[in-house]
Amino acid sequence: MKDFQLFSPTELEEALDLLTRHCGQMRILAGGTDLLIRMRDGQVQPETVLDLTRISALHFLRQDSNAIEIGPLITHTEVLCSPLLNQETPLLVQACRTIGGWQIRNRGTIGGNLCNASPAGDAVPPLYVLAAECTLASRRGRRVLPIQAFFHGPGQTVLAPDELLVGIQFPSPQPTPLQFFEKIGQRKALAISKVNMAFLGWTDQEGRFQKVRIALGAVAPTVVRAVRTEDYLVGKRPTADVIQAASDMIETEVQPIGDIRSTEQYRREVSGELLRLGLAKCQKEEHG
């Protein structure tokens, strides 16, 4: 690893000042589980590094009226241990539980997972279906974007060189919807998703879907919503036939690529299966 200068401010304002001053030269460090690997193998060689971990203003988790707000420095382990998130958004908890192993979850942050912008990032699909918004800040001011608008492509976000992600917020899903996160990796832990899925569905008294949101990761340049499948499911009960049809439909909505982890065909066909697997688990829980 090349030598670099490290700045560890405690105030957000100071951090934004530093970013402006070293505009374009500086790398941002949260848990470091993505960045340090790339620095060590020489993919990135920054002159200066901005360590966020001492900025308490970026480390929070709260519920205001009906919105939940997560600071970017919240680690995956903190998500797992949060009674609030276990209560309100089990799917986000399920997703964070699949990330890396304990060591990675203890260090890796939600903000880092988003800003890293991997199409396989496991915390991202849940935030898609929760209709999260990202707050970005710089010396020039703040802006708030829906999560879909945050990503450009693999590894690319809309963050300007002087900008930080400072918060992620989403409405508490009311009333409690059916929800799950499913992932297929090469093994049970410490494995990148071949495909993953987050699902949120509100049903009426008769068990018909009123509103559905489905997001998939690792099957397109960014996380994608399966909009047609969502529309199809509305007004229907999750019977075996409906689920089958919905699974088939998802396969036509994704645009995966083949790599050494999986072929394009496997990713496509299995992405539909995640819906079936996830709903089956939900139903099992319901019926005890």
Place this chain on the structure above:
Amino acid sequence: MVSRTVVGQSVDKLDGPALVTGQAVYTDDFSLPGMLFGKILWSSRAHARIRAIDTFAAERLPGIRLILHHGNVPRVAYTTAGQGFPEPSPYDSFIFDRKVRFVGDRVAAVFADNLIAAQEAVDLIRVEYEDLPAIFQPEEATQPNAPIIHDEEEIRGAFDPGHNLVSHLDLKIGDVEQSLAQATYQAEGTWITQFAQHVPMETHIVITYLDEWSRLVVRSSTQVPFHARRIISRLLDLPIQKVRVIKPRVGGGFGGKQEILLEDLCALATLRTRRPARIELSRKEEFVSARLMHPMKIQVRLGADSGGQLQAMEMRVLANTGAYGTHGSTVFFNTGSKTLPLYNKASHVRFVGDVVYTNLPVPGAYRGYGATEGYFALECAMDQLAAKMGMDPLLLRRKNHIREGETSPIFIKLGEGREGVDQTVQSCGLDRCIELGMKAFKWDEKRKNPRRIGSDRARGVGMSILMQGSSIPRVDMAAANLRMAEDGSFHLFLGATDIGTGSDTILAQIAAETIGLPTQRFTVHSSDTDFSPFDKGAYASSTTYLSGQAVYKAALAVRKQILGVAGLWFHVEPSTLEICQGVVFNRQGARLTLEEIGYRSYYLADQQQIEASASALSQASPPPFSAHFAEVEIDLETGIVRPLDYVVAVDCGVAINPELARGQVLGSLINGIGFALSEELLFSSRGVALNPNFLDYKILTSLDLPRIEIIPVETNEPTGPYGAKSIGEICINGPLPTLANAIFDATGIQMKEAPFTAERVWRALKRNE
């Protein structure tokens, strides 16, 4: 049975405390002033002649002390295989050659004051290649117009290098064709295994320096210190007297360190610069440029009579040994010799095959040593046969497996790349392994369970039986030296090479049991070629069995000396004395401690050093036996295979240290399950490794494992020390066929290509729909 106080106890590993408290024990926990750091330039071409190497720019970087390449090193044909002399592997390697034969082959090495400079210099070396047509498929290697990978005139010991053949064999017993034609039931298939790596926690690393007498000291993470010394000496034309190899603690070998991979380069650097030198492989280099497991394509045909008695067995092997033939023929011979004797009732047997060169990275020794591949094919074919007969696969095996007092013609026909040694099985607990294993596993009950679970999952059970060997008979020798200090403690000097296996501890236990005192009174030194007596090293499942015999003999001799001294003291016949817990007793109950004996013989009367050396050469290779049982669940829509339950019963004779034996079983099992379900090194169409990293080459974690139950089945091997046989390798052979057979039971599909990744199983399920 005689009562034993130390053997059979799970004594703590002697090196345990040092290991877990992070003491400076491994090769790299050591730095010398002025040490040079080496980095190797690896070939980017699969098959090419080197037209020119330009080191001009590299040499001019500050801190660069030496650049080695084919133009400035001795040209000596050798094999990197750390085997006995003369090695059964072909001499087809050079320190550096004018030709490269795979992407990842050695081209040059830079030694610099620091690692960064070394790497920068490596990047600045310009190599002009003349590309040659390359071979990536083993089937193409023997085609008429195939390029010749080893066209060097110095090559020795390969079967037919002109046709890329390292080894070829066609062994016939009886008439297989006729017997197959007449058999009531036949089974047939071709099974394929993959490239896999040992992934030891510690990669290959060597540090060399000159001692105060200008002798070369090589500190190496090796399984074979004595073979390393001999090979370095020959390569560098340095008398053996001038070379000392030290093996510190080793962070795992699994066969990959039965190789001389870096010692020659570091040694050259030290000899030329007179400075210490170090090379450590990165994880990527370990994957690509160290050693792998031989991928094989094995066709098996079986024939049985109407009662299920095997009549004929045929095994046809095509083994890919990559660019160099290290361990090529011996691994291939073992594919037959460690599997076919298991079913010794078949009177018609044929074992035929080729080991071919390709322009891919180099397989070598890997735990299991060819038996793993062989058992995949043989034990899956057995299940196919059972299915055709409508017979319980367990019953089919019971009808056919070898038993105590029996032999097999294979033992004498197939040895280490040559003829073997005749032997009769003197201990065999296979019956009991099957019996106890099936009970613990609930085989009969589980076979009655429904296969389908809901619409999208299936469960199934499978089993397999196995044997291996213990040591290479009439080839490999082991020796031990045992010396008593005046306080009644002992120094045990071993050439036996503890590579994390715990052999220091169990060999001390054997000595302790023999003399009659606790293991803690032994300090074990392994291995340092200046001080240890010779031992072939850690391979071929031989340390407990063979080195154990040497230790036993030395300890018996020492015991005799101790009793001799005590006899003089007590004025009695030594044979009337007993040693218990380090105290000698006479018939009247008078006591004499070993300390009293030690002081007397050092300083007071009839002064002598109590000490003995002994060596052992085995006359047989008694097989350990094992039965494996597994239950799996398969997700039919995603192809994910979940092993749920795994029971293994194993006969290793008497387990000297049950907990360490258990560790060997667990380790080899987990290794085998990973190999069966996940591990595979992949290559591009140009021979470039695609996943030489832990991101995409997945070994399993504890979360992926089934519930594992290990059942020790004790037998008494009369030729082994305290009845012991080997345990280190056998169980790695089980998971491939056992899991494949369980998948077969669940789905009716025989997975014939490993590993059974979710996608591969999913594809097979689709094809079957």
